[in-house]
Amino acid sequence: MARARPADGSARERILVAAEELFAAGGFDATPTSRIAERADVPKGLVHYYFRRKADLLTALVERLPDERIETAKVVVPGDIAQSLRRLVAELDRRLSSSVMLSHLLWREADTHTGVRDALQDRYQQLVAQVRAVILAAGVGGLAVADIDSASGLLALAVSYRHSVARHAVDEGPDEMERELEFIASALTARASERGAGTGDELGGALKPGQ
Template sequence: MDSPLQTAKAWSRSRRGKQPSDGDARTRILDAAEELFAGGGYEATPTARIAELAGVPKGLVFHYFPRKIDVLISLVDERTVVVEEEVEEEAEAVPGDAVGALSRLARRLPLRASPAMRRILFREADTHLSVRERLSRLNAEIIRRARFALELALPGGRGDAARLEAAAATFAAVLLYQESICLLTGHHIDPDAVAELIAHALH
């Protein structure tokens, strides 16, 4: 009985010139996985369903991704980016405007990912380390930016590090709540209102 890799190679030879390139096939596999994982979840999605939606033999999926978890890891690594840029912080922080600083951060969440990938991140965070690590980086980056913005926006803001850290972590929690619970339930918390509460508490 042929191995999945042998099956994939045989299929590639027989279809050469009639199907998209290997890179296109890999992209189609990831596209299909993104759609299915976002819709039904990683655990509920069999590899055969990914292959079917991608329009490739199941063996070709194993050629690129020896384990199903490798598909999820590749999606997270390649299709989600936590933006860590010092230059953006300057635009978010304005002296004397703590509310505006936090509101701008809320509108410019440092995550580059499709709506489907955002659902995958929050859906799979409890069970897969690679996803949890990406969310941890996002949380840390939001806290860092919020603290930086508050330090510049509040008079004497650098003097009470513990309060600033708590305020920044609270705002990060609200933004991540928006990204996760709101997508699932539609419940919405106004980040601008939370920004006002935090700024008022810090004065």
């Protein structure tokens, strides 16, 4: 075996990348560490040198999850919920595109590995909060709390679904997403105006974004 120096990335890094790809493709259990070593072009022993147990690979992978926090101000178009959300989704897409496999992997292994599950839930919660924050910031006023919750939940669901699980489902493409997004946005504003003012449950200024 000639291989010796890092080549493009450190050996450790190459191992992680290989693991991510193989886990995502075939599942954690079905992927032998030997195949990971092979793909990373490192000797088998090195995999266990860096990650004593196979599960440590998963842990390390989870810790590599990019922080997908997006500054609300950057995407919000005041007064236009649909456009704001559209820009949020676009930004999320851009950021997450690098980790679709990883995200997908998480869904598969969440049952069996605590810690993976936790990371997954955190991520989802963060997503909901972000959507919520954008809706509020773009908010036209007069929105009911419950409606915002529903809208955030549904959109987060759709986004998360596309990024993590969609592999199995019929490939809906971006059109579907756009349509649903628009539906949600319009629904929000429609409901707002329909209610007129002062139903009592609309938002005051006190609502802290992200909570």
